[in-house]
Amino acid sequence: MDTVYDVLIIGGGPAGLYASFYAGLRDMSVALFEAQSELGGKLNFYPEKMVWDVGALPPTKGYKVKEYLQKQATLFEPAIYTNTTIKEWQKEDNRFVLTDQNGCLYYGKTVLVAIGGGVISPQxxxxxxxxxxxxxxxxxxxxxxxxxxxxxxxxxxxxxxxxxxxxxxxxxxxxxxxxxxxxxxxxxxxxxxxxxxxxxxxxxxxxxxxxxxxxxxxxxxxxxxxxxxxxxxxxxxxxxxxxGYDRDTSLLDQEVIALARHSEFYLHCASPTKTSAAGMFAAGDIHYFDGKVNLLVGAFQDATLAVNQIKQFIDPQSVAYGMVSSHNEKFHEKNQALMAHDQEKSE
Incomplete structure (x- = not known):
């Protein structure tokens, strides 16, 4: 029987990675697809440069930020597919179907588009x-x-x-x-x-x-x-x-499910992260709305908002947002292990 995920995340950059973590926190099953061989998105283009705009994180090289995001993204064991380019999307029997470059099919209740500037590769x-x-x-x-x-x-x-x-x-x-x-x-x-x-x-x-x-x-x-x-x-x-970079935008140009666009490329969202197609959401640089912040911190905010909206799309009776991490029962055992480790180091 085909697995039907709660959310199919297209894009393994900062927005997609954080969405993977937060969706797991909200008890949703996740499949994430990245066209490149490595996760991290634009962070892979400046691995040795310092990143300053992540809240509470000291100036940190791009490759380390990527490592932290990857570790966080896999905390709730999502299905992650690298070297996987999604070529088509459609909807069948009230579920979304994604097709990759090899013709493999993936099924989900919702789709989150987090492809940044598109599938880009250096010239x-x-x-x-x-x-x-x-x-x-x-x-x-x-x-x-x-x-x-x-x-x-x-x-x-x-x-x-x-x-x-x-x-x-x-x-x-x-x-x-x-x-x-x-x-x-x-x-x-x-x-x-x-x-x-x-x-x-x-x-x-x-x-x-x-x-x-x-x-x-x-x-x-x-x-x-x-x-x-x-x-x-x-x-x-x-x-x-x-x-410069070559950008593949063919995924957004298909007509099966055509999404409203801004400036011929970005997904236009009348309200943040909600595309023009029900059940399809966006996060990060790929989408536009009034007041959009195109910074790394903005990608995290987009991902959180999108996941909360996805949760309520799937289950309208669910709460509007997840419990804060400092009180969330999901982290109790992990917190105990971290505190024990810190205690051992201090002795």
Whole structure:
């Protein structure tokens, strides 16, 4: 017999992960689907950057925030599917049916869409690349220990590229920024800071190829100015590509259950987290309503509100929100174990 979950969560970023935890807290069964190989959503794109906007959590690197969220999300043993792209949704016999890229079907009483900016993947370098250099070519900010004292070339001219150049230099890297355009597109204050730090900037430059280094460096980049006929060689140890992201929006474009949209992409919710289709909800950056807060803390609020609305959609007689964690019986045994552990450490 097919399992029918209380809620099918599409998206394994911060909003989806927190919704998984809170739905379990409210005694609902959960299946969560993430298109990428790892949970965490946008946190995977800045694992080494500090996250400051999580209440009561001190400045914490992105990868640690992701670890905490994953551990919390799995507390009530949801079914979690990674490398699983939901391609279609429909409704049959008063239940929702999701279909993944392999044709597998999943059934639920409700659906929570938490896909952030959509299924995104970094635009890859398309020029010829010599074998054996993959570990030194990055699409997310590299480990700070790996670049300390090394040469790093960052390709890109937007906010992320400039921010990363400034941050990488603070970690001890010798940084060069190269950009195919004539003028950097990043915020002018950051561009000014980049100049003040004397970070080398090469504009009107395109990477033609990436060859192995000569022993003094890991690789040699062949760069060519837009109107030049000859290329120049730039040696480096690491290469960070920041050329933007490709976004797959096909899930939202289907007509079987068409959802109201805002600015041609975001789900428009007349009231927070309620989409235009009964039984389908949204949380995080994917949805829009008046007063929406596009911060990490806003994703947690969205997830909580959505789960409470889902609970009452399934059971109209249920209470409006879950009991606070400090008094919730579900945490009694876990609290006892934590206190015993703290006692052992203090002795």
């Amino acid at each position: 890859k370098l398309t020029c010829p690349i010599a074998d054996g250099l993959a570990a030194a070519i990055h699409y997310e900010f590299p480990n700070q220990q790996a670049i300390d004292g090394k040469t790093l070339v960052i390709s890109g001219g937007g906010d992320a590229a400039v921010d990363y150049a400034i941050e990488a230099q603070s970690y001890g890297a010798k940084v060069t920024l190269c950009y195919r355009g004539e003028t950097l597109k990043a915020h002018e204050a950051q561009v000014k800071k980049l100049r003040e730090l004397d970070i080398e900037v090469l504009t009107n430059q395109t990477i033609l190829s990436v060859a192995a280094g000569d022993g003094s460096s890991t690789m040699a980049l062949q760069l060519q100015a837009n109107e030049a006929k000859t290329a120049v060689t730039v040696p480096c140890d690491h290469l960070l590509i920041q050329h």
